[in-house]
Every structure is written in C-alpha cells, then in structure tokens.
Amino acid sequence: MTNSKDTICAIATGNAIGAIAIIRLSGPNSIAILQKSFSKDLSKAESHTLHFGLFKNEEGKIIDEVLVSVFHEGKSFTSEQSIEISCHSSNYIQQKIIESLLRNGCRMADAGEFTMRAYLNGQMDLSQAEAVADLIASQSQLAHEMALKQLRGGFSNELKELREKLIHFASLVELELDFAEEDVEFADRKELLNLVSEVKAYVRKLSQSFSLGNAIKNGVPVAFVGRPNAGKSTVLNALLNEERAIVSDIPGTTRDTIEENIHHNGINFRLMDTAGIHSSEDTIEKQGIARSMQKIEEATLVVYLFDCSTFTEEQIEEDELNFLKSSNYILVATKGDLAIDETLKNVAKLSEKEGQEIPFLSIKEEAHKSQLLDILYDKTIGKEIEQHSVIVSNARHVDKLNKAEESLDKAKYGLESNMSADLVAMDIRQAMYQIGQITGDISTDDLLGNIFAKFCIGK
Numbered sequence: 001m002t003n004s005k006d007t008i009c010a011i012a013t014g015n016a017i018g019a020i021a022i023i024r025l026s027g028p029n030s031i032a033i034l035q036k037s038f039s040k041d042l043s044k045a046e047s048h049t050l051h052f053g054l055f056k057n058e059e060g061k062i063i064d065e066v067l068v069s070v071f072h073e074g075k076s077f078t079s080e081q082s083i084e085i086s087c088h089s090s091n092y093i094q095q096k097i098i099e100s101l102l103r104n105g106c107r108m109a110d111a112g113e114f115t116m117r118a119y120l121n122g123q124m125d126l127s128q129a130e131a132v133a134d135l136i137a138s139q140s141q142l143a144h145e146m147a148l149k150q151l152r153g154g155f156s157n158e159l160k161e162l163r164e165k166l167i168h169f170a171s172l173v174e175l176e177l178d179f180a181e182e183d184v185e186f187a188d189r190k191e192l193l194n195l196v197s198e199v200k201a202y203v204r205k206l207s208q209s210f211s212l213g214n215a216i217k218n219g220v221p222v223a224f225v226g227r228p229n230a231g232k233s234t235v236l237n238a239l240l241n242e243e244r245a246i247v248s249d250i251p252g253t254t255r256d257t258i259e260e261n262i263h264h265n266g267i268n269f270r271l272m273d274t275a276g277i278h279s280s281e282d283t284i285e286k287q288g289i290a291r292s293m294q295k296i297e298e299a300t301l302v303v304y305l306f307d308c309s310t311f312t313e314e315q316i317e318e319d320e321l322n323f324l325k326s327s328n329y330i331l332v333a334t335k336g337d338l339a340i341d342e343t344l345k346n347v348a349k350l351s352e353k354e355g356q357e358i359p360f361l362s363i364k365e366e367a368h369k370s371q372l373l374d375i376l377y378d379k380t381i382g383k384e385i386e387q388h389s390v391i392v393s394n395a396r397h398v399d400k401l402n403k404a405e406e407s408l409d410k411a412k413y414g415l416e417s418n419m420s421a422d423l424v425a426m427d428i429r430q431a432m433y434q435i436g437q438i439t440g441d442i443s444t445d446d447l448l449g450n451i452f453a454k455f456c457i458g459k
C-alpha cells in the first residue's frame with residue numbers, strides 16, 4: 001500500500017514520441033526535490049504558476065530547458081503538493097531527469113499511484129478513479145463521453161444517496177434488536193420495502209446497461225458471412241475505402257478472417273470478413289470455414305450476405321439452419337446492380353418470409369455504405385442507447401451490482417414474509433457492502449491493489 005509521505009515521480013506521457021514529455025511529482029517534498037536540480041527559485045512560487053528554467057544534474061550539467069508547473073497542497077489532482085516538468089521528449093533526457101529526482105529523494109510511482117492518491121485523499125470516489133483509466137483508453141466518441149460522464153460523478157452520486165438511505169434503515173432495524181424483548185418497530189416496514197424495491201430497480205437498471213456499456217467501450221464485433229462469392233470482401237473494402245481484402249470472381253478467395261475497425265455514430269465497429277461457407281474438401285478452406293463459424297459466435301451481429309442475382313430460397317434456409325440459427329443476424333442482398341424484376345420479386349418474397357426488411361447493396365452505389373453502417377448501428381446500439389441514461393461499462397461494477405441485487409432480493413423476500421429483523425438487517429448490510437465497494441466507501445487494500453495495478457505508471 002502507498003505511503004503518502006513519500007514523494008513519487010513518473011513519466012506521465014508514456015513512451016509516446018512527441019515534441020515534449022511530462023514528468024510528474026507528487027508528495028510533500030515535490031518542490032524541495034525539484035529545487036535541487038532547477039535553476040529558478042520556487043520558494044515563493046504560487047500554485048498554478050509556470051516557470052521556465054534549466055534542469056541540471058548534480059554535477060551542474062544542463063540536462064534540458066524545461067517548463068515547470070507548480071501545484072500547492074490541496075490544489076492538485078492528487079491533492080498533494082505536485083510538480084509537472086515539461087521537457088523535450090528524448091528518452092535520454094527523460095531518464096536523466098528521473099535519475100536526478102530519484103537521487104534527490106523521490107521514489108518511482110507504482111502503477112496508478114497518482115490516481116490512487118487522488119482517491120485516498122478524497123478527490124474522487126473509486127468509480128471516478130476507474131473512469132480516469134477508461135478516459136485515457138477511450139477510442140471512440142461514445143466511449144469518451146461515457147468515461148467523462150463517470151469521471152464527473154455518473155451514477156456514483158445516486159448510488160451513494162440510496163446507500164445512505166439504506167444505512168439509515170438498517171440502523172433502525174438493528175436498533176430494534178437491542179429492544180428484542182419489547183417487540184418494537186422503529187423502521188416502518190412498508191417504507192423500508194419501498195426503499196429496497198427502489199434500490200433494487202436502480203441497481204438492475206444499471207447492470208442491464210452493461211452489455212451496451214461494454215459495446216461502447218470495447219467496440220461492436222460484426223461478422224460478414226455467406227456463401228463464397230457473395231460479395232463479403234467487396235463490402236468490407238467499400239466500408240474501409242481501401243482494398244484491404246482480395247476480391248475475385250473465384251469462389252473461396254478469402255481463406256482467413258480479416259478484421260478491421262471502423263467508426264460510425266461515435267461507435268467503434270470491429271468488422272470481420274470471413275471465408276465463404278459451403279461444403280469443401282480443401283484442407284485450408286476447411287480451416288477458414290471453421291474460423292468463420294468461430295467469428296459467428298464472437299459477433300454481436302452477424303450480417304449474412306447473399307448474391308441477389310443467383311440465390312435460391314433453399315440455399316438460405318439451409319444456411320440459416322446450419323450456421324445462423326443461434327446468432328443475432330440480418331440478411332443483406334448484394335450485387336443490387338445486377339437485379340432484374342424477377343430478383344426484386346424473389347427478395348421481396350424472402351423479406352416477407354423472414355419478417356425483416358432486406359437492404360440491397362451494390363458496389364456501384366456510394367450511398368449504400370452509410371446505409372449499411374446505419375443498419376449496423378440500429379441493430380446493435382441504437383435501440384438500447386435510448387433506454388439507458390446511465391451506462392455501466394466496468395465488469396467489476398456489474399459484478400458488485402449483481403451481488404447487491406441478490407441481497408436486495410433476499411431482503412425484499414424477508415420483509416414480505418415478515419422474517420425476523422436480524423435476517424433482514426443482514427441482507428441489507430450485505431447489499432450496502434456491495435454498493436459501497438463500487439464507489440469505494442468500502443475498500444480494502446486488496447481491492448485497491450487490484451484496481452490500480454491495471455493502470456499504467458504515471459497515471
């Protein structure tokens with residue numbers, strides 16, 4: 001566990017190559033330690049001021065011209081006295097500065113220690129601290145918005161309020177236990193039942209948003225599947241605007257799966273082009289087809305593409321039976337430019353039978369690309385995002401929420417069936433314990449160690 005009396009330092013800008021790098025210090029001796037190497041006097045420097053000067057090693061040799069930011073205790077990210085040194089981003093310079101700082105009394109920060117200190121010093125709760133990591137890792141607009149929302153409070157405040165109310169009632173119920181002989185009821189059972197139901201509903205709403213949160217955070221896997229020559233690779237290339245996959249009129253062109261990311265409506269879609277599925281004796285093709293099957297399982301949405309100019313209903317039925325059955329899939333007709341009246345009729349018939357609209361794609365139509373992406377969005381994110389104003393994206397949180405819900409269920413049952421106060425109180429306490437672990441009102445060294453070890457050094 002961290003000792004906040006130490007002054008810690010680390011490179012905050014990772015291994016990124018850029019014009020400048022930032023080295024961070026936090027702890028009671030930050031200014032004093034830097035002062036030993038810095039050419040300007042910082043003894044009267046006010047908080048949030050910048051100072052340009054020379055960073056020198058112990059022999060007085062100039063290492064770099066740097067810009068130093070000063071933050072006083074109570075006014076920094078960690079709430080401790082802090083310094084940020086902006087230097088030129090040569091690895092050599094960074095290492096030399098770190099060496100001097102270590103020699104002058106700093107120690108290297110552990111992974112996530114700056115954020116852990118911010119949490120321990122009450123600057124943020126635990127779920128907000130975790131949001132710092134999410135914010136840094138965010139790769140798409142919605143992932144960024146979600147992390148930012150959580151960093152600014154998100155569902156923590158509401159959870160805290162509900163937990164406070166539960167604490168109040170749990171203590172009343174426990175008080176009753178002290179007067180067991182007298183058969184008194186301090187906690188109004190009806191009110192308590194309402195509260196337990198309210199908390200349970202909220203907890204459930206949060207945990208149900210997890211699949212959406214996970215999709216926003218980690219991207220949505222979408223598999224393009226179908227028979228050989230259906231036009232799967234052509235569609236992938238068109239969406240990516242590059243000749244990523246080989247396209248040819250020889251059936252069985254794609255042997256391996258190809259995965260690429262594309263952003264649409266703030267979401268990262270992981271597109272997977274797969275080998276055309278049919279019965280094959282070719283060993284390599286067979287392996288490719290096995291991979292296609294695996295991708296079908298991985299995908300949140302499977303896009304089944306069929307050539308509208310050659311398909312038969314029997315073929316599609318067979319494929320639905322063979323490999324689409326347990327997946328969430330949509331049908332898409334390709335080679336729309338080759339469609340004749342009869343094709344249109346056949347697809348319309350199929351569409352009616354399937355109970356879904358079947359869009360036509362053609363490489364000749366630029367507009368089809370964004371139409372397909374809109375469909376992917378609607379079928380995966382679109383409906384759900386309207387239902388969830390708060391979104392959970394952290395697996396640890398959802399685990400605690402599920403456990404809290406279990407205990408609340410028990411408490412609810414206990415209240416409804418007039419069970420003894422001590423049993424009800426125990427279930428409520430258990431729910432509070434789980435909720436408290438999300439916000440960090442309850443934390444153990446192990447829990448914190450686990451969470452912050454996943455951070456990088458310098459965060």
Ligand SMILES: Nc1nc2c(ncn2[C@@H]2O[C@H](COP(=O)(O)OP(=O)(O)OP(=O)(O)O)[C@@H](O)[C@H]2O)c(=O)[nH]1
Binds near residue numbers: 227253334
């Ligand atoms: N006219 C027309 N031809 C298309 C269209 N899309 C694909 N094709 C042609 O159909 C053939 C097969 O396309 P691919 O994209 O390689 O098909 P695939 O589904 O990836 O095939 P496999 O990798 O063999 O499973 C190629 O000759 C493409 O040029 C389209 O919209 N219109």
Ligand SMILES: [Mg+2]
Binds near residue numbers: 234245
């Ligand atoms: Mg292909």
